[in-house]
Amino acid sequence: MPDRLTSPTDLADPGCRPEDHGARREPVDVSGEALERASRIFRALGEPSRLRLLAFLTRGEACVSEVAEAEGDEISTVSQRLRVLRNEGLVSRRRQGKHIVYGLADQHVVDLIFNALEHASEPRNAAPREKTKGVTAYASHNSHR
Amino acid sequence: MPDRLTSPTDLADPGCRPEDHGARREPVDVSGEALERASRIFRALGEPSRLRLLAFLTRGEACVSEVAEAEGDEISTVSQRLRVLRNEGLVSRRRQGKHIVYGLADQHVVDLIFNALEHASEPRNAAPREKTKGVTAYASHNSHR
């Protein structure tokens, strides 16, 4: 089981190869290590409640009980959510008196959220289109370099 | 259950409020609609196999059997993965002869992947630190506006 196709003729020849389809792009690091971590990050962001929590923290730092009160959730539930987010390095933690104050870890997190929110706001991305005519291109608000 | 805290004094007073913690940021749209969709997108990206598939498509379009061969997976498995990704508008689909050719939907997807990959590459984000001294800030490579 090849992890990556070595040569074009090495396939069970499905009849098409990357070269046949145009739309060349610069390759992504698929080293597995970073990709694994990235997927864990995405998974953490992929729960509505957790994403809402992060969106809440966009407004500023907050302690656990404050979030629980604001979102109408159990404190332990919020704590668990924050634990997941913290395991992926998405939120920071800091003690302030009796409270523990959480905040977004860094600008990357903010970018991630906004980027997805933008994508989600695009009307074309709402439902699965049967016929997508071609690769539609946005003006790139946001470049990774 | 308040979806959003209405007034500072409306809380069961956890003893701290957003104003108490500094680190103000501009708020995110928490309308629920876009956020729900964004979380679905993240969830789709949050499976290593699916993310690897997208990373593969970064190199160019490909048909199902080609991906299956390259990744060493069952064709039906790959098809299912692509279905999930397509449901979230992350990949495009196009028929070419007998094959159906998939590709990344748009630049947003590329940005999303690279952004997460960058975040994942940061050494600090690898493991959960017990003591995060404060909010660590990056130079912002990437701003949403």
Added chain:
DNA sequence: GTTTCATTTGAACAGCTGTGCAAGTGAATG
């Protein structure tokens, strides 16, 4: 040192999710 209080953790439950086989679909090809 003891108390207090915010937060965390353990454990169990229900619900969701990915995979792979086999069967179905549908477009192209003859």
Added chain:
DNA sequence: CATTCACTTGCACAGCTGTTCAAATGAAAC
């Protein structure tokens, strides 16, 4: 129109995930 071939879908299984209660932790306040 029949056949072929690429892909999709139905289904069942196993494994993972979020929520919650109750109990534990641990830093601060006294």
